Amino acid sequence: xxxxxxxxxxxxxxxxxxxxxxxxxxxxxxxxxxxxxxxxxxxxxxxxxxxxxxxxxxxxxxxxxxxxxxxxxxxxxxxxxxxxxxxxxxxxxxxxxxxxxxxxxxxxxxxxxxxxxxxxxxxxxxxxxxxxxxxxxxxxxxxxxxxxxxxxxxxxxxxxxxxxxxxxxxxxxxxxxxxxxxxxxxxxxxxxxxxxxxxxxxxxxxxxxxxxxxxxxxxxxxxxxxxxxxxxxxxxxxxxxxxxxxxxxxxxxxxxxxxxxxxxxxxxxxxxxxxxxxxxxxxxxxxxxxxxxxxxxxxxxxxxxxxxxx
Numbered sequence: 001x002x003x004x005x006x007x008x009x010x011x012x013x014x015x016x017x018x019x020x021x022x023x024x025x026x027x028x029x030x031x032x033x034x035x036x037x038x039x040x041x042x043x044x045x046x047x048x049x050x051x052x053x054x055x056x057x058x059x060x061x062x063x064x065x066x067x068x069x070x071x072x073x074x075x076x077x078x079x080x081x082x083x084x085x086x087x088x089x090x091x092x093x094x095x096x097x098x099x100x101x102x103x104x105x106x107x108x109x110x111x112x113x114x115x116x117x118x119x120x121x122x123x124x125x126x127x128x129x130x131x132x133x134x135x136x137x138x139x140x141x142x143x144x145x146x147x148x149x150x151x152x153x154x155x156x157x158x159x160x161x162x163x164x165x166x167x168x169x170x171x172x173x174x175x176x177x178x179x180x181x182x183x184x185x186x187x188x189x190x191x192x193x194x195x196x197x198x199x200x201x202x203x204x205x206x207x208x209x210x211x212x213x214x215x216x217x218x219x220x221x222x223x224x225x226x227x228x229x230x231x232x233x234x235x236x237x238x239x240x241x242x243x244x245x246x247x248x249x250x251x252x253x254x255x256x257x258x259x260x261x262x263x264x265x266x267x268x269x270x271x272x273x274x275x276x277x278x279x280x281x282x283x284x285x286x287x288x289x290x291x292x293x294x295x296x297x298x299x300x301x302x303x304x305x306x307x308x309x310x
Contacts, residue, residue: 012171015100015190017093020084020180020273031088037285038081044288045070051301054308058301061139062128065121066292068148072114073284079106080181080280087180097167100182105163107181107280111256113155115213118249120147121291122220130227158209165198180273181280185259206260214253221246244290248283255279 020030052058052067083103087093095103127138166184169191179186184202188195255278292298 012097012175014094014096014175015182016176017083017087017095017180017182018176018178019087019093020277027088031085034081034085034088034281037281038077038085041077041281041285041288042074045073045284047302048288048292048298050305051298054305055301057297057304061135061141061144062121062124063298064141064144065117065124065148069114069117069121069291070288072110072117073287075106076110076114077281077284079103079110084180095182100177100187101163101167104166104182104184104187105159107183108162109155109159111155111279112158112209113151114252115209115256116151116154116216117148118252119213119216119220120151122217122245123147126220126223129224154209158205161201161205162198165201169193169195169198178272179276181276183259183276185272202260210253210256210260214249217249248286248290251286252279252283255283 020034021027048070049067052063058067080103083095124139124144128135131138162184166187169188170193171187171190172192174190177186177190184198188198255275259272259275259279
């Protein structure tokens with residue numbers, strides 16, 4: 001016990017994760033569904049990493065970004081799905097205080113990094129399409145590493161800020177988190193003090209990360225579209241590629257903005273879980289198919305690896 005503002009509070013040692021659904025009859029079905037999603041996501045992204053690492057035909061900046069992006073997505077789903085799967089089969093769905101903090105840090109780190117990784121990949125496509133003769137000069141290996149490293153650094157600073165502020169709050173006796181992983185909004189609802197500072201930081205710092213990277217991504221794709229309008233022989237393919245990319249970007253950014261930056265109105269908890277599902281699980285599932293596995297060069301590289309090891 002400790003006292004704060006004249007009130008006694010219990011020191012929090014663990015939380016209870018409600019999970020994705022409270023209906024017992026759905027637990028096994030959800031377990032199978034999320035297990036399949038996890039396996040497909042890991043295998044799809046892992047195949048891209050292996051294709052880039054074990055072949056020479058993908059030795060370009062674009063595939064360096066894609067291989068790092070695939071590693072990011074594997075980490076992203078691993079930060080949420082294994083705990084979700086274990087809770088679906090467990091009677092007591094607890095998570096220790098520091099485990100919860102670690103999970104939140106990883107989820108926000110990977111989410112913030114993905115924001116600027118998407119912006120870097122959009123810039124790479126802009127240079128490749130709009131300035132093809134200068135592509136190898138502008139997007140050299142050093143620049144690519146700086147963009148990737150900068151994305152991880154921004155994600156780390158953003159995550160450390162939100163995680164530190166959240167877990168310095170006093171939590172009430174009700175330690176039940178109405179979510180399937182430790183995230184900022186549901187934990188703020190358990191706080192026994194005013195959380196206006198946390199909300200301001202989410203709006204300013206988190207908004208800078210999400211909205212800032214979204215603006216950069218939109219600018220890059222807008223310049224690409226304006227450029228390919230004058231290249232009739234490549235316009236259909238380019239528009240098709242941009243459309244599929246916009247689909248993933250819309251899912252990821254749309255659900256993230258709704259979750260963290262919506263007005264302070266009441267939504268059913270299952271709606272928040274569904275929205276979180278879109279950017280933490282569905283987007284990583286779609287990304288290898290949208291960005292890489294539809295690409296003929298990636299397919300050729302995977303076939304070469306397959307024949308080499310047979």
